[in-house]
Amino acid sequence: MSTVLVIGAGGVSSVCVHKMAMNADIFSDIHLASRTKSKCDTIAASVKQRTGVDVATYEIDAEEVPAMVNLIKKVQPSLVVNLALPYQDLPIMDACLAAGVDYLDTANYEPKDEAKFEYSWQWAYHDRFKQAGIMALLGSGFDPGVTSVFTMWLKKHKLKTIRTLDILDCNGGDHGQAFATNFNPEINIREVTAPARHWENGEFVETPAMARKVEFDFEGVGPKNMYMMYHEELESLAKFNPEMERARFWMTFGDEYIKHLTVLQNVGMTSIEPIKYKGKEIIPLQFLAAVLPKPETLGETTKGNTNIGCIATGEALDGSGEKTFYIKNICSHEAAYEETGNQAVSYTTGVPAMIGSAMVVQGLWKGDGVFNVEEMDPDPFMDMLNKHGLPWTVEELDGPVNF
Ligand code: NDP
Helix, strand or coil, X not given: CEEEXXXXXXXXXXXXXXXXXXXXXXXXXXXXXXXXXXXXXXHHHHHHHHHCCCEXXXXXXXXXXXXXXXXXXXXXXXXXXXXXXXXXXXXXXXXXXXXXXXXXXXCCCCCCCCCCCCCHHHHCCHHHHHHHCCEEEECCECCCEHHHHXXXXXXXXXXXXXXXXXXXXXXXXXXXXXXXXXXXXXXXXXXXXXXXXXEECCEEEEECCCCCXXXXXXXXXXXXXXXXXXXXXXXXXXXXXXXXXXXXXXXXCCHHHHHHHHHHHXXXXXXXXXXXXXXXXXXXXXXXXXXXXXXXXXXXXXECEEEEEEEEEEEECCCCCEEEEEEEEEEEHHHHHHHHCCXXXXXXXXXXXXXXXXXXXXXXXXXXXXXEHHHCCHHHHHHHHHHCCCCEEEEEECCXXXX
């Protein structure tokens, strides 16, 4: 039985808070704070209607550390769950340190003025969290999060070492819009327009954005073009599995998405350099994000499945030579919407945020310092995925991937 304070009131937060309320034996007291209190109230009303559970709501600017510390001291949670934006990671970690409370997030820190995300800033907090006797759990969404845990489960139960790893992220959902992103547009477009990077023979190799395309037949979706790109779990997976010869991340994009993104990029709309417009300074990407459909409004119209998983090749644990396994989850947009009022991209992130929170508050995952999910026992997390809406399958493939 524990008290949690969730920060942020977007799609991911909405799913996580609904799922926490459905597990009242673990999360007895749920508090939700964000920049716009009305969004917290909307989530709380839906949770009350669907589950009967009360959620307390607050307005907070998470970048104001003293205000965050006051809120944490007032609520007295055993865990702060950061489901705001990557820009708020460090101030929320500072507040947790000052208040002596555990921390969890789903995305690594990214400065506002540079399209660059990496763990170094958060890993640098390790000694301070250790000295304070508290835990920070980083990257407990789907990717990073479930893909990281999938990989470590394969390494615990199937493979002695991993030689090659491919993470395949397919969103086969159709929202009926010409161009929209499935999570925060600003974060999504910064991620997609960044150069691709993959791990090869002990170092990251950089290639131009969206230059490598492969068609793959995804179960539950059908054939889709997927593009090699950089994704943040590659950094932690390479750190904790340095023996990997190669690790890559692939994401599917439809031709319409690529067409729109190319035009927007060519005309400068995806830039994060401030420009002057009618005497006011604006950032083109933030303006674009403001005119695009809000991800949380796409739930009702999105149909189809997501299919996200890992294909790993390595030496089999049982000494039977080299083996290849494919481990994945397929999630239905319609079912996710029916259960929580949000589409599957928010669902597949919010459910693992709830499960990671359950691991920490129940003491199943513990430690003093800053940890990635790769460092924890995958088994209790994998059990909860099966029970709480993200069932997974594992199969042996005939051989390594040929792309
Ligand atoms: P949204 O943009 O829908 O929601 C973000 C929320 O954070 C909004 O409610 C916003 O407030 C709030 N917020 C922003 N700034 C502040 C601030 N300074 N103080 C307090 N609250 C603030 O994003 P999503 O729900 O789609 O994503 C949430 C997080 O999940 C992001 O960090 C994203 O990168 C991550 N993510 C991780 C994935 C994974 O698999 N690991 C996949 C998808 C997302 P307001 O409503 O006022 O704008």
